[in-house]
Structures are given as structure tokens and as C-alpha cells.
Amino acid sequence: MSLPLRMLILPASLLLLGSGCQTGWDDRPVDDDDDSTFPTDDDDSTFPTDDDDATSDDDDATSDDDDSTSDDDDATSDDDDATSDDDDDSGDDDDATSDDDDATGDDDDSTPNPNDGDGDGYEGPFGDNSDCDDLDAAVNPGAVEDPSNSVDDDCDGDIDEAGSIDDIVPADGIAAGGTLVTVEGEGFLAITAATLGTTSITPGSVTDTSFTFVSPGGPVGDEDLEIITSFETLTFADAFTYTGTSTSIDSAELIGPATTSGAFGAAQGPYTASVTEAGTTGTGSAPSGIIAQVGYGTQGQLPTTWPDYFFDDATWSMSDGGSDVFSASVTPHTYGTWMVVFRFSDDSGYNWLYADTNAATALDALELGQATVTPPSP
Ligand SMILES: [Ca+2]
Ligand SMILES: [Ca+2]
Numbered sequence: 001m002s003l004p005l006r007m008l009i010l011p012a013s014l015l016l017l018g019s020g021c022q023t024g025w026d027d028r029p030v031d032d033d034d035d036s037t038f039p040t041d042d043d044d045s046t047f048p049t050d051d052d053d054a055t056s057d058d059d060d061a062t063s064d065d066d067d068s069t070s071d072d073d074d075a076t077s078d079d080d081d082a083t084s085d086d087d088d089d090s091g092d093d094d095d096a097t098s099d100d101d102d103a104t105g106d107d108d109d110s111t112p113n114p115n116d117g118d119g120d121g122y123e124g125p126f127g128d129n130s131d132c133d134d135l136d137a138a139v140n141p142g143a144v145e146d147p148s149n150s151v152d153d154d155c156d157g158d159i160d161e162a163g164s165i166d167d168i169v170p171a172d173g174i175a176a177g178g179t180l181v182t183v184e185g186e187g188f189l190a191i192t193a194a195t196l197g198t199t200s201i202t203p204g205s206v207t208d209t210s211f212t213f214v215s216p217g218g219p220v221g222d223e224d225l226e227i228i229t230s231f232e233t234l235t236f237a238d239a240f241t242y243t244g245t246s247t248s249i250d251s252a253e254l255i256g257p258a259t260t261s262g263a264f265g266a267a268q269g270p271y272t273a274s275v276t277e278a279g280t281t282g283t284g285s286a287p288s289g290i291i292a293q294v295g296y297g298t299q300g301q302l303p304t305t306w307p308d309y310f311f312d313d314a315t316w317s318m319s320d321g322g323s324d325v326f327s328a329s330v331t332p333h334t335y336g337t338w339m340v341v342f343r344f345s346d347d348s349g350y351n352w353l354y355a356d357t358n359a360a361t362a363l364d365a366l367e368l369g370q371a372t373v374t375p376p377s378p
């Protein structure tokens, strides 16, 4: 009874195969082994090393990847094709060369750095010796110093050194905020929170010895900087001064020059400016209680509204009638054309009167000096 049933089924399956091959026998997918499991495996004996079917998997038992697509299909973890890229989906880099070929950014070849004994990414005494304990992965130059474990965790030569805030640059900025401030010290990798005054700030570009923040703005006056680390709280009193506009200085004017230029790193000027305050200036000696500074900032921006002007102290030159003249050079920190301005304070730097070339009118970007750092010749 079974024979007639098989004869009924066989013609039906042949019909099914034929329906997908409309141009005749020569154009059919090649099935060299002619077995019943076509097209999912290659088990012919004539050509054991080539994979005949149309699917992209490599079916034969040998470990080389035979098909023409660039992916490695077999189950073993080696990449069989001739190109140097690692084609399989697993995260390891299979070929024998020491480079990592896959598209992800991780280095996943299996060859460990023989000079990094504890695998923390820093080499010990047989390498560049940057790891001061190549048997302890928790100790390396990128680690955070724990001040309580009697270990030099960060390999800087000091054991259990406490954190510190040593310097803040610049130490003042406009009350509106926005000034990019750099803090220098130690132990900053362990920061968990920071505040300027009562306002929290977000440390950026954090290293063990420095971080930056953007001043959030506040009332004219001094603010403390406080940082909380995993181990301690560090406070720098009166770290940053929010500045305002002086109303007690009578007048100030930029004398000149209108423009200067120079190579990178060269001092430009000197620029000079005068300041007048009845009863204080014009005595023939440096006026008591007056601070003078020269600064530079972004082209077209005023120091009263633009947070990133860079100021340095100016020196008294002479009295001129009822006024005093100060002078200073500027050395912009990078290429480009910069606005140059003077400013004067008679209250220890809290409020400033800014000087352009026309004291009779409001501060104007068109009446500031211009210092250009010329690009290097090609
Ligand atoms: Ca190491
Ligand atoms: Ca180590």
C-alpha cells in the first residue's frame, strides 16, 4: 500500500521545484551533490571544499569558508576568508594578525599586553613602568587616591595624599555668569558634587589635578568654591568674584593704539588708558586704591556682557592733569583678532568702569582696540 502513495507525492515535489526555474534546466541553482537535503547542506564527495547552495552559510565539514560572500559562516571561531577583516558576529577578533579588524571600537584580539601584568591598561617594569603596582589592577595612574588605605593608588609617588584646591583661573567674571573657569589642585577624580556659593556647578574636563566649570552667575561679590569627593570636602574661600559696573569712578578712556598685530605668543602694545576720579587721580604718583587692568575678548563682544574676557594688571605710567595714565601689553592666547579694553576699579575689583576710546558715550565695540595674532607663514 505504501508504494503507490510515494509515487503520488514525488511528481508533486518535482512540479514545485520546476515552478521556480522558468528558463530551463541550465539556469537552475547548481546542486552538485544531488541529495535530497538540497539546498541546505553540501555533502558531495567530488568537491568537498566548495559550498554549492545559494544560502550564505558554509555547509561542509572543513573549516574554511567557501562561499563568495565576505562573512565567515562556519561554527568555528576562526575567520576563514582571505581578507584581513573579522567577519563573524561574535565580539572577538579571529585572525592571526595583532590588529583588531571589526567595526566596533573595542580591541578584542586575544593577545594580552605581556608588559601589563594585572591587565589594568598600564605597563609594569618590563614596559613603560607607568604602573607602580603591576600586580594590582586597582593601582595605576588613572586610579583615584584613597587617602585612608596606606597605598599610593594613583602612582604619583605620594601615599594617601589629601585632595586640595590650589588655584582658580580666572578668579572673577561678570555677575551674569557664563565664565569658563579652570580649577587646579588634586583629587578631583573623586568629585561627587560641587558648588559655587550656594549654586551647584557641573565639573567638566575632570582630571586628578584640574577641572573646569561655567560660572552660574550671582550677586556682585565673592563666592566660596566647595567640592565634595568620595573621601572629603574641600573648600576654597572667596574663590570667585562676580563683578559689576563701577559708578564711583568719574571717567576712563582708552588712548590707543587702535590696532596692533603680532605673531603668536608676542606681546602687543603697550595699550594705554586714562582714569579720572576727583580727589584720587592726578597727584603725580600712582592713585591710591585704583586697580587698572587691560583685557582682550571676542571680536564684537563687550566685556560687560561677554563672560570670557581675559584680564591682566596694567601699570601706572604718569599723571596727566587730573587723570592718571596706565599701560599694559596684551598677549592673546590664540590666533585671531581680539577686542582690547581697559578697566578700572576703586573697590578692590568688585565693580569696574570699562574704557573705550570715547569716554563721553556708552561702551561700544567699535571704539575698542583690536589686537590681531597673525597666523604663521605657510
Ligand atoms: Ca598594569
Ligand atoms: Ca596596577
Ligand SMILES: [Ca+2]
Residues within 6 Å of the ligand: 145, 151, 152, 153, 154, 155, 156, 157, 158, 159, 160, 161
Ligand atoms: Ca598618590
Ligand SMILES: [Ca+2]
Residues within 6 Å of the ligand: 145, 146, 147, 148, 149, 150, 151, 152, 153, 159, 160, 161
Ligand atoms: Ca591611598
